[in-house]
Amino acid sequence: MHYIVSIIGARSYIVDSKELSARDTVGHETHVASVLAGNQVRHSSYHGLAHRIARGGVPSARLAIYKAIADGFDIISISLGNDDPLELTFDPIAIREFHAIERGILTVNSAGNKGPSRASINSYAPWIFTVATSDIDRKIIDKLLLGKDATLVVSSYRNYVIECLESSLIDHKVVLCDQEPILEEVKKSRASGFIYPSLDNYSMVMPLPVVALSRDDLNSVKKFKKSTTEPLVQILRSEPVDNPGAPFVAPFSSRGPRIYMHDMIKPDIIAPGVEILAAYSSIGSPSGITWDKNFVEFSILSGTSMACPHVDAVAAFVKSFHPEWSPSAIKSALMTTAWELSASLYSEAEFAYGSGHIDPLKATTPGLVYETSFQEYLKIWCNISRSTPGSVIPTSSSCPTKSTAKDINYHSMVVQVKVGASFAVAFPRTVTNVGRANSTYVAHIEGEPSKLHVSVEPDTL
Incomplete structure (x- = not known):
């Protein structure tokens, strides 16, 4: 290398x-x-x-x-x-x-x-x-093998460990937890691995074998544990898989x-x-x-x-x-x-x-x-600073006429409206042609016109 x-x-x-x-x-x-x-x-x-x-x-x-x-x-x-x-x-x-x-x-x-x-x-x-x-389009998964028959596919987890640890009982065992264990206790416990719940669906690096499960999958592991006098599990090596969609x-x-x-x-x-x-x-x-x-x-x-x-x-x-x-x-x-x-x-x-x-x-x-x-950003700043005690203008420029966010020549357009009330709003915008000279651009509106009327004026540039 x-x-x-x-x-x-x-x-x-x-x-x-x-x-x-x-x-x-x-x-x-x-x-x-x-x-x-x-x-x-x-x-x-x-x-x-x-x-x-x-x-x-x-x-x-x-x-x-x-x-x-x-x-x-x-x-x-x-x-x-x-x-x-x-x-x-x-x-x-x-x-x-x-x-x-x-x-x-x-x-x-x-x-x-x-x-x-x-x-x-x-x-x-x-x-x-x-x-x-x-x-x-690629994700990393772990597989948890229960006994000799079942495999659950899950994500590795990003954080760590809790109070389900009793070092004298879990030495060289895989620990099943209802919460994340405490990090320092993980090191002291000498456990072989950990299984615990997570809502996240992505993998993170861990210093020892760890599997984080959804609540449903965690309950499946608990049922398996109760079903046998010798609940053996294997946390298999992480592997990459396709992530379609x-x-x-x-x-x-x-x-x-x-x-x-x-x-x-x-x-x-x-x-x-x-x-x-x-x-x-x-x-x-x-x-x-x-x-x-x-x-x-x-x-x-x-x-x-x-x-x-x-x-x-x-x-x-x-x-x-x-x-x-x-x-x-x-x-x-x-x-x-x-x-x-x-x-x-x-x-x-x-x-x-x-x-x-x-x-x-x-x-x-x-x-x-x-x-x-x-100057448009400065108008936004001035609009805020005038209504906020103690704020200052971080520039030598003087404050122009104040303006709201929807009125600046920004690349997206949004306005807050009252639910259930009719409204009309205009977004003044100026665009610059950086394409070929003498190009023609025609506005096209997507969405559901039955719910909202939108027009662009002029509709051709």
Whole structure:
């Protein structure tokens, strides 16, 4: 295996008299950077799982893991978020990226992993490109063999262990739990493996054999245990299988709308982020547990953090074709060429997946784009700051006439209305032709016209 190492430099920092290394001791940052710009590596896998050629979206991209705004980079990737929702003028991420958009830098941010609850999304600033996560056409499963006859197919689980542990009774046994066991107790218990309930349907790395079951499957295991005096089980090796019908919105992917801004569809777009194989820090625990020293070069992670760099890579790909395009033009290109997911599968519809799933090739030729100026974002900020005591304008620009989110030249359109009441609303928009000169565009409306009357004026451009 060969690597091309081209690190220009690194710097450590001292916080509270303690020096913090510049190395990634967790693995998350390495994984994200690898998805975005990793070089091609053959025969990559996690202990043989997901064996394939691994490559980041744009290996030729240059990454700066630090002050990207000051140095004038094109795209900022943020695979993190606030724990709790914050009003925009008090949100440190929204404030920083407001400076970025003022300097012509596109910011891509993960939506968060608090789904499927509605209004669980915390990244909702209009000037930030917010990314939800989908699964892919491959998933990883485990098989649990009960006795000699039955096999249950289930997902591995992402977190850990509880109070069903009595070390003197479970030494070298597979433990059946009604809850997740406590991590430190897992290490002390010397159990051979664990079976416990989970509502999630995706796999995560664990330091010992673990199977997480639905409640129905867990009850089947309990019945089997009672049916025999010698309940033998086997947790078999994980294996990849096809995932027909993918992509689907990941259950954990945060949903909109946000309580502070109803007239804005968030997330903006969806991208792959479930069971993603990528490079991993050689000093990071692959399961995220400190006592797990099973260090690896590649690992499999899930989260909107993994979806975010996919969108960064596509944005950089589009930028390479159109270096003169603004952040809003690139954002518009990705959103208007995305392929729509089925709203019938998700009660939240667009508030689960935004404009749809990214399509890198189509995004290079969108035809029309929506250009959103910094002045329009500033109007939104001013509208909020005037009604929020203590907030300030993070720019030297003066506050123009205030505006609502639905009135800016954004790439999606939504408005909050009262249930059962009639309404009429207009969305003023301006589009720019980036396709062939003298092209003609004709508006086409999809949906159920018996329930809603929609018109586009003019209907031909």
